[in-house]
Amino acid sequence: MSALIGDKGYDGDGFRAEIVDRGAKPVIPNKSNRVTLHSFSKRAYKGRNVIERCFCRLKDFRRVATRYDKLARNFLAAIHLAAIVAYWIN
Known part of the structure; x- marks a missing residue:
């Protein structure tokens, strides 16, 4: 459900x-x-x-929080990179 x-x-x-x-x-x-x-x-x-x-x-990553990227694929790549870095730090 x-x-x-x-x-x-x-x-x-x-x-x-x-x-x-x-x-x-x-x-x-x-x-x-x-x-x-x-x-x-x-x-x-x-x-x-x-x-x-x-x-x-x-949202701690400025590029993700302000959505600088115009293309969805570039924004998704930035999210992936931010997630990897955030996971790596913790």
Whole structure:
């Protein structure tokens, strides 16, 4: 089953319904002021942190963060190089 993981900013009934209509399960925590609480997988939501850290690490490279490359293949190559360097450092 596929799931869409989002933060509290995407906690809306219309957005949740759209996700379900497209065949995915919403993994979105409830806002603090929400009246009707929805359940979500806290275990799956913790995986979001890993992805956020990966994007943050890639954005440390100026070329990737500002998207200097005009061609998609060059941009993808820059992402690959940045990922290799980021992996190599840690």
